[in-house]
Amino acid sequence: MKAAVVNDFKEAPKVSVIETPKPAANEQTVHVLAAAVYPRVRSQANGTHYTSTGELPFVPGLDGVGQTEAGQTGYFITSNAKYGALAEQAVIDHHRFIPLDNGIDAARVAAGMNPAMSAWMSIKVRVGELTGKKVMVLGATGAAGQMAVQISHYLGASEVIGVGRNQTKLAALSELGATQTISLRDDQESLRVAFTAAADVDVVLDYLWGTAASTAMKVMLPARQNHSQQLLWIEIGSMSGADMVLPSAALRSVNLNLVGSGQGSINARQYLAELPELAQLISVGQFKIASTTMPLTELNETNWNDVTKRVVYTMN
Structure with missing residues (x-):
């Protein structure tokens, strides 16, 4: 599969073909539709965030919108340190997937949910x-x-x-x-x-x-x-x-x-109860969020460190 890969903390991630991840017992595969890059993702990619394990290589990306193998669309938060959201597929903990309407605007939701x-x-x-x-x-x-x-x-x-x-x-x-x-x-x-x-x-x-x-x-x-x-x-x-x-x-x-x-400080049940409404509002454009959308294949040609932009990468 195609994915943005960090091979060196001093260099920007580059799109390359890597092995498709296999989910563990507590995980499921998500086919990523859209995932955003913002300051927290950049600190993950350059190894400066306190959660960094220092292990290379890995796929960055903390959240996104995707579909399960059964075809359910949803917002997800990554849980696997090696396989993040900036890829055609990600593996995530079952509890970190929030089902949404299949007609959701994936790029808008990926841009807006985190902020x-x-x-x-x-x-x-x-x-x-x-x-x-x-x-x-x-x-x-x-x-x-x-x-x-x-x-x-x-x-x-x-x-x-x-x-x-x-x-x-x-x-x-x-x-x-x-x-x-x-x-x-x-x-x-x-x-x-x-x-x-x-x-x-x-x-x-x-x-x-x-x-x-x-x-x-x-x-x-x-x-x-x-x-x-x-x-x-x-x-x-x-x-x-x-x-x-x-x-x-x-x-x-x-x-x-x-x-x-x-x-x-907020339990998973509360997120499951409250976030679908927020996603729907973002999807229909109720809230403004400045972002640029482009296919993941163009990542290598963009300035990864441009903090003035919230870039959403789509996988199709």
């Missing part, structure tokens, strides 16, 4: 009903943050405040449903004023953590008009730092509910 999943599951599992609530998205200019803005708006948030550094992308957030934006490039006084004005939000979807979250919290918590009103702060990513200093009084003087959301 959309974190916000969708955080809201569905951690928040529940979002209608009428005020939401802040910390890190709203990244791919996942832009999806979080759109999903919050779609699920009925009364206000969506996007916070980020990229001025161009901040300016475009209003088209995605943001009612207000805050630039982290502003001076400290401007940030204090902006976060004070936004202090009474109900939910924060935090893709940044670190210094950005610390700056926001230290202003917002004491500025809340009703300290007994719950603020649900959901930690999703750590682009601004893995650690944050939070004064203990913040947890005693304000009704702050600080929780995390990620694959390790």
Whole structure:
């Protein structure tokens, strides 16, 4: 079969013909329809991600859309360290396949599921009903943050405040449903004023953590008009730092509910229940995600390290 293969961590993957994988007892074969390349896939391919085993060669790719041997279309997350998603076939754990309608737009779903999943599951599992609530998205200019803005708006948030550094992308957030934006490039006084004005939000979807979250919290918590009103702060990513200093009084003087959301904290049944609806919405174009689609056979001619693009490779 044709597959993108990593033979050297210092070189980009190249398409070549390799042996078709055989599933183990707990695995099944998936005929891949589409799989995306994004920063996490690149860190897998160059061996810099903490999950890297250092073993070569292997096929990169963390998720995609494919069909089982029985013809069922679905979204899958890879589980085999040697055979990833950027191939004509992949082998995956039975529990990492989510059945979808056979008419799904495979390329759109492959492009959008990874960045959309974190916000969708955080809201569905951690928040529940979002209608009428005020939401802040910390890190709203990244791919996942832009999806979080759109999903919050779609699920009925009364206000969506996007916070980020990229001025161009901040300016475009209003088209995605943001009612207000805050630039982290502003001076400290401007940030204090902006976060004070936004202090009474109900939910924060935090893709940044670190210094950005610390700056926001230290202003917002004491500025809340009703300290007994719950603020649900959901930690999703750590682009601004893995650690944050939070004064203990913040947890005693304000009704702050600080929780995390990620694959390790949400069980498989919840993913199975919630993701088919998200996939369908992505498939019909409800949420915008910038991507380029091309056949896998053209991978060798593309710039693998171009981080400005989310490329979806199709296998037919």
